[in-house]
Amino acid sequence: MSRExxxxxxxxxxxxxxxxxxxxxxxxxxxxxxxxxxxxLSHFVAVCRANGKMxxxxxxxxxxxxxxxxxxxSMIKGYSVSGPFEKSLSLFSLMKNDGVLPNEFTxxxxxxxxxxxxxxxxxxxxxxxxxxxxxxxxxxxxxxxVEFYANCEKMEDAxxxxxxxxxxxxxxxxxxxxxxxxxxxxxxxxxxxxxxRERSIVSWNSMISSLAKSGRDREALGVFRDMxxxxxxxxxxATVVSVLPVCGRLGAFDVGNRLHSYAxxxxxxxxxxxVGNSIVSFYCKCGDLETAHQVFCEMPRKNVISxxxxxxxLAFNGxxxxxxDLFEEMLSKGxxxxxxxxxxxxTCCVHAGLLQKGRQLFxxxxxxxxxxxxxEHYGCMVDLLGRSGCLTEAYDLVKNMPMRPNAVLWGALLSxxxxxxxxxxxEHALKELIILEPxxxxxxxxxxxxxxxxxxxDEVDKLRVLMKDNSVRKSIGLSxxx
Numbered sequence: 001m002s003r004e005x006x007x008x009x010x011x012x013x014x015x016x017x018x019x020x021x022x023x024x025x026x027x028x029x030x031x032x033x034x035x036x037x038x039x040x041l042s043h044f045v046a047v048c049r050a051n052g053k054m055x056x057x058x059x060x061x062x063x064x065x066x067x068x069x070x071x072x073x074s075m076i077k078g079y080s081v082s083g084p085f086e087k088s089l090s091l092f093s094l095m096k097n098d099g100v101l102p103n104e105f106t107x108x109x110x111x112x113x114x115x116x117x118x119x120x121x122x123x124x125x126x127x128x129x130x131x132x133x134x135x136x137x138x139x140x141x142x143x144x145x146v147e148f149y150a151n152c153e154k155m156e157d158a159x160x161x162x163x164x165x166x167x168x169x170x171x172x173x174x175x176x177x178x179x180x181x182x183x184x185x186x187x188x189x190x191x192x193x194x195x196x197r198e199r200s201i202v203s204w205n206s207m208i209s210s211l212a213k214s215g216r217d218r219e220a221l222g223v224f225r226d227m228x229x230x231x232x233x234x235x236x237x238a239t240v241v242s243v244l245p246v247c248g249r250l251g252a253f254d255v256g257n258r259l260h261s262y263a264x265x266x267x268x269x270x271x272x273x274x275v276g277n278s279i280v281s282f283y284c285k286c287g288d289l290e291t292a293h294q295v296f297c298e299m300p301r302k303n304v305i306s307x308x309x310x311x312x313x314l315a316f317n318g319x320x321x322x323x324x325d326l327f328e329e330m331l332s333k334g335x336x337x338x339x340x341x342x343x344x345x346x347t348c349c350v351h352a353g354l355l356q357k358g359r360q361l362f363x364x365x366x367x368x369x370x371x372x373x374x375x376e377h378y379g380c381m382v383d384l385l386g387r388s389g390c391l392t393e394a395y396d397l398v399k400n401m402p403m404r405p406n407a408v409l410w411g412a413l414l415s416x417x418x419x420x421x422x423x424x425x426x427e428h429a430l431k432e433l434i435i436l437e438p439x440x441x442x443x444x445x446x447x448x449x450x451x452x453x454x455x456x457x458d459e460v461d462k463l464r465v466l467m468k469d470n471s472v473r474k475s476i477g478l479s480x481x482x
Contacts, residue, residue: 025318035060038067042074049078058087067098071104080116082312088113089122102129105139111144120152143172153403170200177203181210190219199230205238208246215248220254235262238270244278248285256282258296273301284313304338326360339371346380355388380409386416391425407436414446423450434450438470 012455041064048057061067061075072095079088088110095102102110107130114123121236127145130136136145142165149158162168162176172195182415193199193207193434204227210222227233235243240263247256261280264268276299283292295448296302296310307330314323327345328335337345342365349358362381373381378401385394394413398405414429430447437443444467451459 038071041072045074045078054078054082067101072100077109081111085113085116095391103143107135108140108144111148115151116147118152123148128403136347146172146175150175153183155179155183170198174202178206186214201236209242210243212246217250219248237268237275241277241278244282248282253286265298270300273303278305282311287317289317293328304335307335308340308344313350315344315347320348321346324357343376348383352381358384375406382409383412386412388419407433
């Protein structure tokens with residue numbers, strides 16, 4: 001009878017219509033004295049894990065007098081998925097103390113927990129236990145070990161495990177490539193990629209993305225073209241989102257335009273906002289604002305990044321008034337702007353010389369949308385005020401900033417003050433720049449020229465000494481006056 005009840009409970013647990021009725025099922029197996037059945041409890045824990053109720057599973061586990069391997073494994077796996085990940089390790093210690101021998105299904109989730117907490121010391125201990133018990137040859141365990149070392153940026157250890165594997169599937173190759181690329185060793189990642197006999201779309205995307213993020217755009221585009229020639233995989237969302245920025249930076253209009261057509265025909269444009277955003281950005285970078293705006297209008301769904309992309313693209317191409325108008329349209333449609341939205345809108349004001357509009361936006365950002373200005377926002381305002389001849393207001397803004405001004409801000413103030421002939425402010429800006437950029441000989445030369453024009457030869461000499469003390473060499477074509 002108990003076997004029949006047990007089968008019925010297991011059937012209930014794995015029935016989609018009843019698996020969320022955990023309290024009822026729990027009461028059912030309590031009533032039939034199955035609350036100590038490791039078979040029932042392990043399945044119960046698995047359902048708790050799937051429904052995000054590991055706390056409930058833990059309470060049930062604590063009432064178990066003699067938890068066995070199956071139940072321990074189910075609990076360890078539960079915490080390896082939902083956390084807290086440290087509890088998987090605590091359970092492993094309890095398991096050892098209770099004399100329950102682990103198996104490969106213990107170690108795969110256990111090493112996953114180590115991977116998530118990125119504790120190399122604990123992970124190496126678990127690796128040692130795996131070696132001691134002879135489970136290192138199991139594929140799932142090996143993949144977990146390599147992923148752990150890669151996540152902890154211990155690629156030498158990962159490579160040792162990788163080199164000892166007689167059979168390496170595409171997953172393990174991808175882990176190694178991603179690990180080396182994440183560490184900045186793109187050449188090693190590329191070498192491994194070239195050695196792969198079998199690749200997945202993840203392999204191609206990982207390599208393209210890593211090369212692009214490292215500024216190796218031509219190589220990234222080359223890998224994408226190899227993927228096209230290979231013909232085994234169609235580009236997916238990640239491919240399009242990685243390749244289009246490369247096309248924009250390289251001016252590879254034909255490739256980008258072809259990807260745009262493919263995204264529309266394949267449904268990627270319809271299904272992924274990120275794809276639409278990337279297409280808009282691509283056309284903006286290529287200066288084709290008409291197509292960028294057309295794509296933006298055709299997007300079935302938009303988010304704040306969509307609006308930001310086109311606004312920034314208009315600013316980048318000198319269409320500041322159009323960008324400022326688009327920002328107003330964005331607000332009118334109830335889209336809540338973020339700090340990047342305001343950087344784009346303020347940049348539009350800078351390029352279009354919209355002083356009053358810029359002041360309004362800077363105030364609106366803090367008062368209405370409660371966005372604290374960052375250095376980028378202050379930089380836009382200083383640039384706008386400086387270009388408009390409001391030097392005192394620009395300087396006051398820099399002085400009253402809650403954070404320390406950077407070289408970009410002082411550089412904008414310097415440029416404005418020189419254009420407007422404000423020698424005193426230019427001198428002050430250059431002194432600040434020398435503090436921030438003691439290696440930049442150009443700042444010394446400009447300040448020296450100002451001192452020379454005012455006949456301050458003692459100050460010119462002091463600058464020479466300061467350059468010598470800071471080991472600053474004059475650039476070719478520049479010289480200190482005097």
